[in-house]
Structures are given as C-alpha cells and as structure tokens.
C-alpha cells in the first residue's frame with residue numbers, strides 16, 4: 001500500500017506526547033512549531049502516489065505496491081532503482097530532511113537481507129524482524145530511530161546486577177511472558193515528531209557490563225509511557241517563509257526519547273541482553289550500508305543546492321568573472337562531482353550480502369560518509385565567504401514591501417543592473433537560512449554527528465580496509481631494491497666511525 005499525504009497527516013493525530021519545553025503539543029499537524037514541516041513530509045508521500053513518479057518511487061511485490069526503499073536488491077539494476085528513488089525524494093526536500101522515511105526504512109530493509117544474524121537460541125527474533133519489515137512495508141510506515149545513550153549516562157556505573165539501575169540510559173527494567181518494559185532515555189530521534197514508529201537500538205558500542213541497555217525493539221510513536229522531548233522549534237521561531245524559507249518548512253525535529261514503563265510485546269523485540277549483537281545487526285547485515293547510502297545521496301542533493309546558490313551569489317554580487325572567485329566555484333563544483341562519483345561507485349562496485357542479495361560498496365559508502373563529515377562545515381564557510389556582508393546590507397525583513405515609500409527607495413538603491421532589490425533579498429535570505437541561521441548551524445552539527453561522531457565513522461573505514469593487501473604493496477616495492485652494490489665497504493666505514501670515541 002502507498003499512503004497519501006492526507007492519510008499520513010491523519011495518522012499523526014494519534015495522541016503522541018511531544019513536549020516543547022514545558023508545553024505539551026496537542027497536534028503536530030496544526031501546532032505552529034511543526035505544521036509546515038508536517039506538510040513537507042506529507043508532500044513526499046504524495047510524490048510517491050503521483051503517476052508521474054510511480055515507477056521511480058514504488059515497486060510491485062506480493063500483489064501490492066510498495067515504497068522504493070523497501071526493495072530488497074538482487075542486482076545492480078535494483079540498487080540503481082533504490083538510489084534514483086532516494087535522489088528524487090532528496091531533491092524534493094533539497095536534502096534537508098536527513099531522516100526522511102527512506103533512511104531508517106533502508107536500515108530495516110538492509111537488515112532483512114541477512115536476517116540470520118538475528119537468529120539466537122530460544123528467541124524468534126529473526127522472524128520478528130521479517131514480520132516487522134512486512135508490517136512497515138505493507139502499511140507504508142515512517143520509522144525514525146534513537147540509537148545512542150544520552151550524554152550524561154557515561155558517568156554512571158551500570159550496576160547491571162543490582163535491582164536499582166542508576167543510569168538514565170534506556171534499559172530493560174522488567175520482562176514477562178508478554179514482553180519487556182523500558183525505562184530511561186535515548187538519543188536522539190530526528191523526525192521523531194513526524195514518524196509512525198521509533199526503532200530503539202545501539203549504534204554506539206556498549207561496554208560489556210551494560211547488558212540491560214542492549215535491547216533492540218520498535219515502538220509506535222504514541223506508545224503509552226513514551227514521550228518525545230523536542231529541541232527548540234526553528235519553524236516556530238521563523239516569522240515568515242520569505243525571511244526563513246527553510247526553517248519555516250523543513251525543520252525535521254530532533255527529540256530525546258523518554259520511556260516511563262513502556263511495554264513492548266516480544267513480537268517487536270529484535271535483540272536483548274547481548275551487547276555485541278545489539279550493534280552487529282547493523283554492520284553484519286545490509287542495514288548500515290543501505291541506510292547510510294541514503295544519507296550520501298541526500299547529502300548530494302543538498303550540495304547541489306549549495307553549489308547552485310554559490311554560483312547565483314557570485315553573479316548577484318558581480319564577482320563571478322574574477323579568477324579567484326571562479327577558482328572557488330570550481331572547487332565547489334569538484335566537490336559536488338566527488339560525492340556524485342562516490343555514490344555511483346558504491347552501486348557499480350556492489351557486494352553480495354545474505355542469500356542472493358546485493359549491497360552498495362561498503363568501503364566507498366564509509367569513505368563518502370567520512371568525506372561529508374570532513375567537508376560540510378568547510379563548504380558552508382566557503383559559500384559564506386562568497387556572500388561577503390550581503391545579508392547585513394539587506395533590510396531587516398520583508399515588511400519593507402508593506403511600506404510603499406520605503407519599498408520604492410529599496411528598489412531604487414538596492415536593485416542592480418540584472419536583479420531587482422527584492423530578488424537579491426530573496427536570494428540572500430535563502431542562503432543565510434541554509435548556511436548561517438540557527439537552522440543552518442543545526443545542519444552543520446547534523447552532518448557531523450548524525451551517523452555517530454567522526455571517530456566512530458572513521459573506525460568503520462579502519463575495520464574494512466584491506467590492510468594485508470595494502471601492506472603487500474609496500475612489501476613489493478621494498479623487495480624491488482636492496483643494499484647498494486658497495487654495501488660491504490659502506491658498512492665497514494660506518495663500523496669504524498662508530499668505534500672512534502667522540503671527542
């Protein structure tokens with residue numbers, strides 16, 4: 001089934017508990033902190049149902065139509081289909097929704113490509129995963145995830161054996177025949193305000209004694225006892241769309257997940273009590289690779305917006321003909337081509353996974369992730385430098401057009417030969433919102449941390465690098481030469497010099 005935007009919006013009115021400071025949000029589809037962004041998510045759902053995009057954004061299986069990211073790929077063509085779907089969706093939201101439904105949806109799809117990893121004695125976790133995949137696929141559900149302990153948690157001893165578990169980190173506080181009970185806090189469900197379901201897990205490695213935290217499960221966003229503590233809403237802080245075109249419409253939300261005796265039936269539990277397995281399920285299946293490939297594609301869409309903006313800014317400022325500026329634009333264009341190439345390479349050099357499935361090239365995917373982490377801040381700083389002081393030369397806000405006399409002066413003095421004053425203001429307001437506003441600053445932080453801190457992302461490249469073959473390259477070169485022909489006399493001279501006492 002493919003859900004329409006209207007159907008999706010209706011399902012968000014489900015009594016979920018979202019706190020904005022001390023205020024309980026009654027309905028995210030109408031609340032000024034969330035309503036425009038909810039509409040932007042709804043448009044993604046509508047795009048899938050649009051006949052023009054039908055074949056690109058959905059596929060048929062088991063007699064039903066499904067969203068593209070639920071496709072389990074068996075060939076390069078299948079991978080290309082998935083990548084094109086991610087790109088079309090990311091283009092529709094300009095790469096600004098990091099956790100669009102195809103992110104965690106891809107993680108879960110990737111896990112089902114090697115479900116035997118979930119197979120542990122006395123539990124039906126493998127079947128639970130496959131059933132959950134079918135459930136979210138057939139109902140076209142949007143899943144977000146919270147997979148890290150809260151920062152404060154590392155200062156507590158886990159005290160796993162005691163009945164009183166001191167850490168604030170989310171953990172299993174009880175279990176019975178029906179299922180498990182969750183208590184505590186988890187970091188950080190981006191999209192939490194807008195999703196149907198939340199996947200709870202562990203992408204940060206857990207210390208061996210933190211067994212109670214080693215749980216993987218899924219809960220509906222309106223589960224009794226679950227609350228989402230949202231950061232400040234940038235949508236609400238934006239006075240209008242002209243001055244803040246992105247904050248006002250693409251604020252995807254980041255929420256801490258707080259569980260107060262949340263009951264989870266066994267059918268929604270995927271790992272429990274196994275510290276290593278709770279993390280291995282992502283890396284030893286297709287999960288981490290499909291999910292983060294989506295992130296690479298989404299980044300590419302955002303970079304295309306940024307590089308396009310840089311070009312327009314250079315034209316608007318009348319500096320595009322200057323060689324140094326052209327060099328800067330060339331550097332940005334090369335960066336855009338780099339990420340495009342890294343994405344294409346992942347598909348071209350795909351790898352087998354599980355029983356007949358394929359996954360994007362794992363090393364290239366992590367290389368792209370690492371490259372994005374290293375370069376996003378630099379890219380933003382480069383374009384901000386191109387902007388000069390433009391934003392501060394503009395009137396405070398769009399209310400200028402409401403004053404005829406002032407507006408006439410504005411158009412007289414601020415227009416250029418090729419651009420109206422209003423068009424210039426529109427361009428710079430957009431650039432500022434993307435690169436420098438609170439929304440822009442959040443994106444810098446997002447690109448640096450959403451896949452875990454940089455040292456953890458680099459650890460994946462360390463883990464997968466073909467060290468033996470890299471060493472062999474060095475060995476081969478070193479074996480191609482030896483001691484100099486006159487080495488005997490060379491050593492003799494050295495020995496004599498060493499034997500002479502220093503004065």
Ligand SMILES: Cc1cc2nc3c(=O)[nH]c(=O)nc-3n(C[C@H](O)[C@H](O)[C@H](O)COP(=O)(O)OP(=O)(O)OC[C@H]3O[C@@H](n4cnc5c(N)ncnc54)[C@H](O)[C@@H]3O)c2cc1C
Pocket residue numbers: 099144145146147148149150151187188189190191204254442445446449450451452453454455
């Ligand atoms: C905007 C945003 C959105 C996010 N969305 C999600 C989401 O949807 N789902 C989700 O699960 N998570 C999400 N995250 C959480 C993200 O994965 C974590 O922020 C990340 O794992 C870092 O954890 P932390 O914030 O607790 O920082 P910490 O782990 O406390 O790190 C703080 C600093 O210390 C450094 N540091 C810590 N330990 C080490 C070490 N051993 N060696 C070297 N340096 C170290 C880090 O690199 C960092 O610079 C999001 C984060 C951000 C910022």
